[in-house]
Amino acid sequence: MQNTKPGRAKVILEKVTPETLKQYAPRLAALTTSHIMNHSRSINFLHPFTSQQAIDLFLKVSPFLSLNGPGRVIMWVAKLPPDERNDALQSINMGGEDTGHSEIVGTVQLAFHTSPNGVHRSEVRKLIVDDRYERRGIARALMIELQRVAKEEGSTLCLLDTEAGYAEHFYTKLGWKLIGYVPNYAMTPDGMEKRDAAYMYLEL
Numbered sequence: 001m002q003n004t005k006p007g008r009a010k011v012i013l014e015k016v017t018p019e020t021l022k023q024y025a026p027r028l029a030a031l032t033t034s035h036i037m038n039h040s041r042s043i044n045f046l047h048p049f050t051s052q053q054a055i056d057l058f059l060k061v062s063p064f065l066s067l068n069g070p071g072r073v074i075m076w077v078a079k080l081p082p083d084e085r086n087d088a089l090q091s092i093n094m095g096g097e098d099t100g101h102s103e104i105v106g107t108v109q110l111a112f113h114t115s116p117n118g119v120h121r122s123e124v125r126k127l128i129v130d131d132r133y134e135r136r137g138i139a140r141a142l143m144i145e146l147q148r149v150a151k152e153e154g155s156t157l158c159l160l161d162t163e164a165g166y167a168e169h170f171y172t173k174l175g176w177k178l179i180g181y182v183p184n185y186a187m188t189p190d191g192m193e194k195r196d197a198a199y200m201y202l203e204l
């Protein structure tokens, strides 16, 4: 994968299968929980939650990875190539255990719609980059591949929702258009506050 701007991380994008998902889920859970614990990002969970719940958030996608028709999900991981891997950069879960697969520094899912009149629609889910590797073009690389594959697979409209005022600009740079904001959409991890969501779309 070419990602040549200075400061950019070289990454290899790999499609996840039900078999590799079993191996990668603890690492994907650790990527996610780090954003919740360290940056208070609204991703699914309220405190207290367990590492296993975060693992299950990814494992539940498994049956949809094997589908061929409507409802299928394509999932990628971004991996550092062998010459870029740093043995000191471990992946530790909330319990302090090493999850393995620290070479995985990002992930995203593309979900195709289930209803017959919406088979041309798809949705972006769970775009997450290792917080130690942010702003190095990894999410951009994942999204460019996702958008290419979505189009190749016959999707003409892609949708997503994201926390308002956070990653919207990232998507705008990739050509996504803002539909609008939904107030008080998701709670902060401590349950103390509700944050708005931005709904966005891209025509492919």
Ligand SMILES: CC(C)(COP(=O)(O)OP(=O)(O)OC[C@H]1O[C@@H](n2cnc3c(N)ncnc32)[C@H](O)[C@@H]1OP(=O)(O)O)[C@@H](O)C(=O)NCCC(=O)NCCS
Pocket: 035, 041, 126, 127, 128, 129, 130, 133, 134, 135, 136, 137, 138, 139, 140, 141, 160, 161, 162, 163, 166, 167, 168, 169, 170, 171, 173
């Ligand atoms: C949002 C997220 C995926 C961005 O990942 P990233 O790898 O740091 O993004 P990139 O480095 O590919 O950024 C691409 C461009 O968007 C910009 N950008 C990235 N994150 C941004 C942000 N939060 N706000 C504004 N601009 C942002 C970058 O400056 C970059 O611009 P450039 O291409 O001109 O250099 C990452 O911060 C993350 O995992 N956040 C937590 C999970 C989350 O909220 N995901 C979104 C859910 S829909």
